[in-house]
Amino acid sequence: MIIKNYVVNDMYEAMVLIKKELGNDAVIVSKREVRQKGLAGLFKKKKLEVTAATEVISQNGNGIAKRNYNPPPQQEVIKEAAVHQESRTTEELKEEMQQIKSIVQMLVEKSDSRLEKEKEATIKDVMIEMDFHPVVIDDFEQYCKKRSLKPDTADNTVLSEFVMDRFDRKVRVEDVGGRIKTFIGPTGVGKTTTIAKLASNEALVNQKKIGLITIDTYRIGAVEQLKIYANILGVPVKVVFSPEDLPDAIEQFNDKDLIFIDSTGRSHKNIHQLNELKSYLDQCSNIKIYLVSSMVTKNVDFARTIENYKNVGFDSLILTKFDETYSAGNIMNAGYFTDKPISFICKGQVVPDDIEVASKETLLKYIWGEVK
Ligand SMILES: Nc1nc2c(ncn2[C@@H]2O[C@H](COP(=O)(O)OP(=O)(O)OP(=O)(O)O)[C@@H](O)[C@H]2O)c(=O)[nH]1
Ligand SMILES: [Mg+2]
Incomplete structure (x- = not known):
């Protein structure tokens, strides 16, 4: 059996496709209206999703062979039904009609309330x-x-x-700037990649003198990851192993226009790790803290991340992985759970291209589903 789904504008389009792909013996199993994605999808014409099926018994080099259809011996069934029908009285038939009427009535009511519920x-x-x-x-x-x-x-x-x-x-947007910037957030959201994107643009486009620091000595390979970007850009990196060493590392970059500090990814659920992160940040003044969060994170965890990172403290949000989701709800969720602005949005893995300064116009486009 082959079963295929078609999302089409109307039944005619579906029939043409089904006939072409599944042949004349295909039957339509179901059809339903489906809405297009995004808030804008609410205002677009609904599409039709048609499911069709055809039976297959063997496959040879010439394509799909279909089973011959043998209709059941219906003559026999009809004859039997006719004999039975004759033997019934008018009263019995009336009663049966009444039953059928009430069943139909019940079905109509059920389908009305189902439609209402769907709406x-x-x-x-x-x-x-x-x-x-x-x-x-x-x-x-x-x-x-x-x-x-x-x-x-x-x-x-x-x-x-x-x-x-x-x-x-x-929802607020603002690039909060800062000469010393640190990037904090859950694991794998794109902190290091975002630093690479921003540092590249500042070094190559704006000709700024950059220093990179990492306090991520927890994850194997984290230091090397940042060093690879630093080598490509030709900028120095310092690795800091304890909170009290951080001010000194910053001091050594006195001649730099901008300092980017990378940190270890920390789950919002692990309060001990968040406190440890805070102990690093408490050592520095004049530091802008960017909370990096992924658009792919589901709403409840996204909100909890913001809530729990409030104890660490942050000045702005960077939202990443716009390219990996159709659901832009976290933009709005951000506005409900913090009054801090969104500074940047990231929309891919490419360094340095896949980042832009957040603007309300672009964020709205994501909400409306205009960015695919
Ligand atoms: N699709 C997509 N991938 C991204 C984006 N930003 C980062 N990534 C990818 O996400 C993965 C993790 O990125 P990292 O920069 O290492 O994330 P991190 O937050 O530093 O991770 P940890 O240091 O382990 O906590 C990498 O494969 C990146 O290429 C983005 O905007 N879109
Ligand atoms: Mg990292």
């Missing part, structure tokens, strides 16, 4: 699909209530108005 689920589904945090979804429900609207049945425009309003008021 109700749409707005919330979109918010969940976009990975909005439950706090944002609650806020939307309050927003609707204040306008005497039912959140579940509010139309698409209400959600867009809400998103625009909250985005405007809660």
Whole structure:
């Protein structure tokens, strides 16, 4: 059996494709309307998802051979049914008709309420699909209530108005700058890569004198990773093994325009590790702390990361891995969980190209699903 899914504009398009790919014997198993991705998808025409199937018994060099279809001996069944029918009284038939009527009525009611539920689920589904945090979804429900609207049945425009309003008021962007910058955050979010991108641009485009420091002596290969970038750029690196040595390392880079400090990836759940990180940062003054966080992180962990890193302290956010997700909810989630601005967004692994200064315009495009 071959089963294939087709996402098409209409049934005609589906039939042409199914006939071409699965042949004349294919049958349609199901069809349903599907919404396109992103907030903008709410306003686009729905597509049709059609599932078709065909039976296959063998495959040879000439392609797929299909089983001959032998219809069941229906003549026999029909004859039997006719004899049975004659023997029934009019009363019995009336009763049967009544039963059929009530079954049909029940089915119609069920399908109406299912359709209603599907409609109700749409707005919330979109918010969940976009990975909005439950706090944002609650806020939307309050927003609707204040306008005497039912959140579940509010139309698409209400959600867009809400998103625009909250985005405007809660999400901030700003490059917070700083001569000494450190990059903190969970493991693997792109701290070292982001340093490489920023340092490259500052060294090569802006001709700045750069010094790199790493306090990441925890992960095997971390120092070498930073040294590789430093060698390519021709800038010096210092490795710091304890908090009290950090001020001295910074001091030695007195002649540098910019100092980038890399740190060990720390889980937001490990309070002991976060305190250890804080003990390094407490040694320095005039340092800008960038919390790096990945867009791929699910909303609850993203929010918890922000919450738990507040104890370490940070001045701004860098959001990475935009290229790896369709769900831009974390942009909004950031606005709800911190009043610190977003400074940069990263959208790929390429150093130094895949980074840009965060702008509200670009962030909105991600929310609307206009960036693929
Ligand atoms: N797709 C994508 N990959 C990225 C991005 N930024 C970084 N990466 C990749 O993510 C992986 C981890 O990057 P690192 O820079 O080593 O992350 P880190 O936060 O320093 O990791 P730890 O030091 O182990 O905590 C690497 O494969 C990077 O190339 C991005 O914006 N998009
Ligand atoms: Mg790293």
